[in-house]
Amino acid sequence: MAKKKTIRTIPQERTPVAEQDPQERVTNFAEVSHGYSNEEALLEAERCLMCPEQPCVAGCPVSVNIPGFIQKLSDKDYRGAYDVITSTNLLPAVCGRVCPQENQCEGVCTVADTLEPVAIGRLERYVGDMAITADWVNLPYVEPADFRVGIVGAGPAGMACAADMAKAGCEVTVFEAFHESGGVLRYGIPDFRLPNEVIDAEMGNLEKLGISFECNTLVGRLFTIEQMIDELHFDTVFIGTGAGYPSMLGVPGDSLNGVLSANELLTRCNLMHAKEFPDYDTPMPPARRVAVVGAGNTAMDAMRVCLRLGAEEVFCVYRRSRTEAPARAEEVHHAEQEGIRFKWLTNPVEILDDGQGGVRGMRCVKMELGEPDDSGRRRPVPVAGSEHDIDVDLVVVAIGTNANPIIGQTSKLSLNKWGYIETDENLATSMPGVFAGGDIVTGAATVIEAMGAGRKAAGQMKQYLGIRDIDVPYRLEGADTLFGIDQRERNFVRIRIPA
Amino acid sequence: MTSEQTAKFEIVAREDFSDATYLLEVYHPLMAKAARPGQFVIVMAHEHAERIPLTIADYDTAEGTITLVIQAVGKSTREMQQTCTVGSRLHGIVGPMGMPSPLGQAKKVLCVGGGLGVAPIYPQARGFKEAGAYVIAVIGFRTNSLMFWQDKFESCCDEVIVCTDDGSAGIEGRVTAGMELAIGRHADIDECVAIGPPIMMKGAADVTRPHGIKTMVSLNPVMIDGTGMCGGCRVKVGGQVKFACVDGPDFDGHQVDFDDLMSRLGRFSEQEKSAMKRWSESCRMAQQVPDAEPSGPDPEK
Ligand SMILES: Cc1cc2nc3c(=O)[nH]c(=O)nc-3n(C[C@H](O)[C@H](O)[C@H](O)COP(=O)(O)OP(=O)(O)OC[C@H]3O[C@@H](n4cnc5c(N)ncnc54)[C@H](O)[C@@H]3O)c2cc1C
Ligand SMILES: Cc1cc2nc3c(=O)[nH]c(=O)nc-3n(C[C@H](O)[C@H](O)[C@H](O)COP(=O)(O)OP(=O)(O)OC[C@H]3O[C@@H](n4cnc5c(N)ncnc54)[C@H](O)[C@@H]3O)c2cc1C
Ligand code: SF4
Ligand code: SF4
Ligand code: FES
Numbered sequence: 039m040a041k042k043k044t045i046r047t048i049p050q051e052r053t054p055v056a057e058q059d060p061q062e063r064v065t066n067f068a069e070v071s072h073g074y075s076n077e078e079a080l081l082e083a084e085r086c087l088m089c090p091e092q093p094c095v096a097g098c099p100v101s102v103n104i105p106g107f108i109q110k111l112s113d114k115d116y117r118g119a120y121d122v123i124t125s126t127n128l129l130p131a132v133c134g135r136v137c138p139q140e141n142q143c144e145g146v147c148t149v150a151d152t153l154e155p156v157a158i159g160r161l162e163r164y165v166g167d168m169a170i171t172a173d174w175v176n177l178p179y180v181e182p183a184d185f186r187v188g189i190v191g192a193g194p195a196g197m198a199c200a201a202d203m204a205k206a207g208c209e210v211t212v213f214e215a216f217h218e219s220g221g222v223l224r225y226g227i228p229d230f231r232l233p234n235e236v237i238d239a240e241m242g243n244l245e246k247l248g249i250s251f252e253c254n255t256l257v258g259r260l261f262t263i264e265q266m267i268d269e270l271h272f273d274t275v276f277i278g279t280g281a282g283y284p285s286m287l288g289v290p291g292d293s294l295n296g297v298l299s300a301n302e303l304l305t306r307c308n309l310m311h312a313k314e315f316p317d318y319d320t321p322m323p324p325a326r327r328v329a330v331v332g333a334g335n336t337a338m339d340a341m342r343v344c345l346r347l348g349a350e351e352v353f354c355v356y357r358r359s360r361t362e363a364p365a366r367a368e369e370v371h372h373a374e375q376e377g378i379r380f381k382w383l384t385n386p387v388e389i390l391d392d393g394q395g396g397v398r399g400m401r402c403v404k405m406e407l408g409e410p411d412d413s414g415r416r417r418p419v420p421v422a423g424s425e426h427d428i429d430v431d432l433v434v435v436a437i438g439t440n441a442n443p444i445i446g447q448t449s450k451l452s453l454n455k456w457g458y459i460e461t462d463e464n465l466a467t468s469m470p471g472v473f474a475g476g477d478i479v480t481g482a483a484t485v486i487e488a489m490g491a492g493r494k495a496a497g498q499m500k501q502y503l504g505i506r507d508i509d510v511p512y513r514l515e516g517a518d519t520l521f522g523i524d525q526r527e528r529n530f531v532r533i534r535i536p537a
Numbered sequence: 538m539t540s541e542q543t544a545k546f547e548i549v550a551r552e553d554f555s556d557a558t559y560l561l562e563v564y565h566p567l568m569a570k571a572a573r574p575g576q577f578v579i580v581m582a583h584e585h586a587e588r589i590p591l592t593i594a595d596y597d598t599a600e601g602t603i604t605l606v607i608q609a610v611g612k613s614t615r616e617m618q619q620t621c622t623v624g625s626r627l628h629g630i631v632g633p634m635g636m637p638s639p640l641g642q643a644k645k646v647l648c649v650g651g652g653l654g655v656a657p658i659y660p661q662a663r664g665f666k667e668a669g670a671y672v673i674a675v676i677g678f679r680t681n682s683l684m685f686w687q688d689k690f691e692s693c694c695d696e697v698i699v700c701t702d703d704g705s706a707g708i709e710g711r712v713t714a715g716m717e718l719a720i721g722r723h724a725d726i727d728e729c730v731a732i733g734p735p736i737m738m739k740g741a742a743d744v745t746r747p748h749g750i751k752t753m754v755s756l757n758p759v760m761i762d763g764t765g766m767c768g769g770c771r772v773k774v775g776g777q778v779k780f781a782c783v784d785g786p787d788f789d790g791h792q793v794d795f796d797d798l799m800s801r802l803g804r805f806s807e808q809e810k811s812a813m814k815r816w817s818e819s820c821r822m823a824q825q826v827p828d829a830e831p832s833g834p835d836p837e838k
Contacts (some may be wrong), residue, residue, distance in 0.1 A: 044757055045740075055672075078763050163561060200631060215631060216762065217581055217628070217629040217631070223654075245761045253629070254546075254629045254631040255631065256631050256632060256633075256634060256763075256764065259571065259576075259632065259633050259634060260567055260633070261567065261569060261571065262570050275824070282764065282765050282766035283765045283766065283780070283783075284766070284767070285770075286768060286771065288778075291775060293771060293778070293797055293801065295800065295801060295803070295804045298768070298769065298770070299767060299768040301766055301767045301768065302761060302767035302768055302769045305761055305766070305767055308759065310587065310588070310761065311585070315808065315812075316811065316812050316815050317585060318585045318587075319585060319586050319587040319612060319613055319812060320587040320761075321589070321805045321808030321809065321812070322808075323588075323804065323805070324808075353695070386803075395800040395801075395803065400693065440766065442765050442766065443765055443783050443784075444764060444781075444783060447636070449781070529616070536769070
């Protein structure tokens, strides 16, 4: 191996990534970031110090072996890098794009103590994209098990759990209420941040594990969780139905026709293709001047979608300051570049009626930050006499979501006081054999945390079923034998050994 | 991603009640088993279609089918009128959605259906009858030729009052006239269920209010997911915001803010008109359908 790198010997600047020009990109839905070229990826990989204590790995909710994959990348063993990542994270091209890296892996990177952190997310995306282009699939050797596993919800949590259970040899069926799988990845996050082809490719790999999908299936109503166990004979069930049930503002004018949730706007635009209306039948509300309330990822996505649909001016109205904005740093930055007008420390108090059921404006107050609240963030308080109106005809609400009530309404599962499914630390619910994870347990979180929960639950489900695992190598595509594989180069998968 | 189920959503029977109203029976055994009165489905006719909510008007566990009764009012429902032939398949159908209607302990019930609301009130009337109640049905149509299912109601109700706007069948007048008649005859009606266009449900709630008769109505706001995720279907009930798809669709008619509902139903009227216009122009068959101007589901009833 090359001589040990130090903070002084590595490239000092974080390698920038090419992006579509802001003026250009607000007119299309193509991806904003072009991702690294081969040279850029190799250059950025040089910046990793290969820290023995690996703080970055601890910062990743699924413990991707970050220095491990970066080393392979530096060695130009791209396939090896892919194998290292996918042994813990099944969706590298997705996560490289959407993880809030600054709060996860990159936030604790040693390099960040002095310089900008290693661009772990971009490197991960580079490897993930390469796998998609080259059509690499890691099909594990699977020892069949006589167990039937039911998964409710085809979001990141459900898919991660499904993949692990399929790899353990179980017969896995995923039930999804929508007509397409993917959860928030599909209906929430827009194409310019996460193209559909990336979701299709990475989710498609999971299908190759033999998982069957039953879309258009509303669990709870078509059959209950209890019936899944008693009548459909699933040995174990995982619930990953996500959050949902958006909060509205609760101010006068809330139900005017020009007021909608970001979830509605994004679902219309992404899943239902309203941006291609009238080629697709689902319409979009007209928007000339838009106020989006909130400053999380959902809010940023909604604003940038409105711009691309032709809005003249889009405001972000948020009651705290930029430092407290929960969105990924990169999204706020991109939104600023695209000309979003940020109104920090501003809160809506009323939505003004145009006399025909529509919106003619939004009345706001200025806020200032007072004492810290329960979340540790300084509590915003209204400034007396600071009322002012902004001229908008569409108000999009992105201030968070509550628990989706359907599973709670239709089963005997215990819920916590906010309506989320109650689990123990092993993600077991109050019903034997039934596990849950992702946003429906924690409230709105991140893609990779949801996947982590799905995988953790899968581990517990295997234990519940009595499946014991050992490590075996992946089978090479097309090869019938397990032998002849260079075990140092190939990933391992766990299989069951008879008790 | 196409699931195996997609292939199952076959239309196995169809009946046309008039040139605007048609019935489809869809093969979906699990749904037929799970459906309860008051619930609905969301249908996607083809890959580019919108998701439209439709009430489950009937279900047959033996045949494994559910019945939808649809009024052709705009692009999606008119297009389905042409394409949904026996043997064809829907791109997607999901449900049963919503809370089943609470078929409580009522002893004497008034079931009121106006226009298209006649179809979804049927499973409720039957449900009440099976629960042992005395059931009076009031069903209203614009005119004789639009009438359907009178026989079905007669076989499960104790009394059936038909109303037509022009007096061409039954009594002349709106369903509210039929309700007054029934309430005049029976002082002991303890519950009323009314389904139809918002203006009709509002009228029905106004009739029962002075008599203190508990009145449930089934709300029909614009929906997308039907799973409580988008909030597009929010309605105001007793001053509170509710999502019709998961908290309803049945609510206490005396508490519902109907003006809010009617205003929200017009949310996309411009786009709906343009979709309809474009579609009729592109489709020669559509030009043979009279009255191509889109309108809400029969606001007169
Ligand atoms: C607009 C938006 C942008 C975001 N951006 C980011 C980001 O940049 N980075 C990041 O890390 N996180 C982001 N998040 C958060 C992240 O997407 C979620 O935390 C994550 O998707 C949660 O995964 P999940 O599997 O728990 O649920 P979901 O992704 O919500 O999936 C749940 C699935 O279950 C289905 N379902 C629900 N009820 C039923 C039922 N009864 N029967 C059958 N199926 C059902 C739903 O239709 C859905 O497909 C964003 C969220 C939103 C809304
Ligand atoms: C719970 C529920 C049950 C319903 N049951 C029936 C039924 O059994 N039979 C039936 O014929 N109709 C029913 N409807 C109404 C039906 O969904 C609409 O008529 C249909 O969506 C109109 O689509 P369109 O493209 O043909 O007409 P459009 O021209 O798009 O719209 C005509 C009118 O229908 C309403 N509408 C439009 N889109 C939607 C939508 N996505 N969701 C709800 N309403 C919409 C609007 O008020 C609009 O003005 C129900 C609606 C709801 C919410
Ligand atoms: S999955 Fe997300 S948090 Fe983990 S290493 Fe990759 S980008 Fe970082
Ligand atoms: S903390 Fe940063 S420098 Fe250290 S191994 Fe991880 S990515 Fe490399
Ligand atoms: S239709 Fe989306 S929440 Fe009811």
